[in-house]
Amino acid sequence: MxxxxxxxxxxxxxxxxxxxxxxxxxxxxxxxxxxxxxxxxxxxxxxxxxxxxxxxxxxxxxxxxxxxxxxxQDKKRVHVTLFAGLLKNNKLDFAIQKAVELGIDEVCPFLSSNTAETKFAKDRADKIALEAAKQCGSAYLTKVCELCDFQDVVKSFGDFDKVLFAYEDEKKNRIKDCDLSGKKIALIVGAEGGFTPEEARIAKEAGAQIVTLGRRILRAETASIVASALLLDTLGELDYE
Amino acid sequence: MxxxxxxxxxxxxxxxxxxxxxxxxxxxxxxxxxxxxxxxxxxxxxxxxxxxxxxxxxxxxxxxxxxxxxxxQDKKRVHVTLFAGLLKNNKLDFAIQKAVELGIDEVCPFLSSNTAETKFAKDRADKIALEAAKQCGSAYLTKVCELCDFQDVVKSFGDFDKVLFAYEDEKKNRIKDCDLSGKKIALIVGAEGGFTPEEARIAKEAGAQIVTLGRRILRAETASIVASALLLDTLGELDYE
Structure with a gap:
């Protein structure tokens, strides 16, 4: 058994x-x-x-x-928090499930100017994170935070050694080009509507490195999986010891 | 409008x-x-x-x-074919949608020893690929092939410059460590049950580079997205020109 x-x-x-x-x-x-x-x-x-x-x-x-x-079973070197814009039609469920599989430590949903959805069921998200951890054989439980605002996300930058901000108007700087030194990294991915130029400016001024996920238009939930995979791969967090 | x-x-x-x-x-x-x-x-x-x-x-x-x-809009340098093990509960739909967004050129579903599902509706898959291409603003239509057997996959290795085979028992060789020279690359990702050691041996003897997607257990559909993202990123296919 x-x-x-x-x-x-x-x-x-x-x-x-x-x-x-x-x-x-x-x-x-x-x-x-x-x-x-x-x-x-x-x-x-x-x-x-x-x-x-x-x-x-x-x-x-x-x-x-x-x-x-x-x-x-799985010794982590870097703690990664995924700030994910709140998604429509429970698509955040899916993004959380995949974040758990990949080894993201914490998922924080947020509202920004272009977020269409406003409701977030934390109980449901907690259950999805727990089930995903059990199912994929993780030794970690990914923490799901309460819904917050974009302003709160920016205020929390001081808690991290490095902050990456995925922005569709960035054309050049890739995740693997970033300075990723330190023990606590934040990765910010927007919702369906993306970020406003003003939000990108605020994030940059607050110290975030603005990154591209490539020239193609990814759905929001795809973007959070792809960004997480590329970041964890660059950090060596996907590798065997 | x-x-x-x-x-x-x-x-x-x-x-x-x-x-x-x-x-x-x-x-x-x-x-x-x-x-x-x-x-x-x-x-x-x-x-x-x-x-x-x-x-x-x-x-x-x-x-x-x-x-x-x-x-x-989008000039490709390398043609990438994703061979994806057939998945249960229409999860291949999802893998196809994400493959289109990422810019995979061709998806070929296959049956192997551990595949649980046997039915594949090509019409439905074609529709999903077309819708995804229209929705994500791609200038390419990802081709979906007819369902084939693992033997057919191996027989087709000669059509590619390089073949990568994602195998959970591989502990070291990452996609970014592979020789990816050439214009046509194949990426093989298994279904829920994974591959048998015999299948991995056959693939390796036929010239595939065996790769790991990391130490965590990814669901099959997650594995195909993550492998595609890591491969296209390594190839520079996600980058702006």
Whole structure:
């Protein structure tokens, strides 16, 4: 039987070698999959380590697992945040799923001048990120942030070592031409309507490197996948150790 | 009003500066969009040139357009064929749409040992490729081939200057490490089940360069987008001239 994967918060990994599984993951484990004590599970706590566990005890609202073995599955060097313009028709779901597969650490949806959609269901997005991480065998859970405004995105530039801003009027500077030194990188990709020249100017003045994704017109969700793939590839984050 | 884009075969561009539009594109132009004589249209004939036209005459089954202006929109240096393992739940539709946006010239679906799906609707795939080309403003129409077998894929290696084969057991060789000299490149990406070691061996013996798409497990449709993006980026095919 394939050993299933569950995600916990780092604080739920106890010093005594036990892990506590709560909430939705507990329900998935015990109600959906009907796991009993003695069953095996892989538990991930967002640190790149797979913990091979055995279920010791199942209470009303939590399961206690003992760690049998640990394996460093995926050690990241750089933390990448994808700021993604909010998309129509749940297309952000799709962009989030692919971002998780590729190893993006954090997805922050935002509203800008040309965004057509305004509704964002964070619960739904969290579920998609969790399911994608479990399905693709990631040892990390991609964090999904609350919807914010373009102004908030720009204000957060100080939290990053480098910021890339994908802009369709940029004709030359590619992701692989950028200075990508540092440990925290932000990548900003717009929604269907793209960015206004004013927004690009503001981003540039705030320190972003403006990049092109090529001469072709990509749909917004394609742009976020392609930009993520090109950035992670340039960073060496797709490579094996 | 946005000027719409129509695709014709190269032979429908006449030496006298006229273009004939037949078939589905004719129906789309005259029945769906209700274009009349005097309307403007962009016509593409798969040569990277946008022809700005005026409709001169509408007959029962064809329209005749005169070319007012021409613009080289997208000049390709390398022809890229994506061999894509047939996917379940119409996921190949999605892979085709993204391949068109990125500028893949040809998509050839195939069956291999681990392919779960067996049905392929070429008409539907052709429509998706055409719609995607019109929607993303491409000057090229991505050709979709008939479904073939893995053996046929390998037999066709001789038609290409270089062949890349994405294989999840390859740990080191990346697309950007490959020899990509030549004018015709093939990129082979598997279906949900991936390839067997025997298939990888056959591909390698037939001259393919075996490549990794990274250490993470990508869904099959994600793999084909990511592989296409990385290959076209390495080739410089995404760049502006």
């Amino acid at each position: 394939e050993i299933r994967r569950f995600f916990v918060n780092p604080q739920d990994v106890c010093a005594n070698g036990e892990i506590v599984v709560f909430g939705d993951e507990f329900l998935h484990m015990t109600k959906v999959l009907r796991y009993k004590t003695g069953y095996k599970a892989i538990v991930c706590a967002n640190d790149g380590i797979e913990r091979y566990c055995t279920i010791k005890q199942i209470d009303r609202d939590r399961a206690i697992l003992s760690v049998d073995d640990e394996k460093v | 946005e000027i719409r884009r129509f695709f014709v075969n190269p032979q429908d561009v006449c030496a006298n500066g006229e273009i004939v539009v037949f078939g589905d594109e004719f129906l789309h132009m005259t029945k769906v969009l209700r274009y009349k004589t005097g309307y403007k249209a962009i016509v593409c004939a798969n040569d990277g040139i946008e022809r700005y036209c005026t409709i001169k005459q509408i007959d029962r089954d064809r329209a005749i357009l005169s070319v007012d202006d021409e613009k080289v």
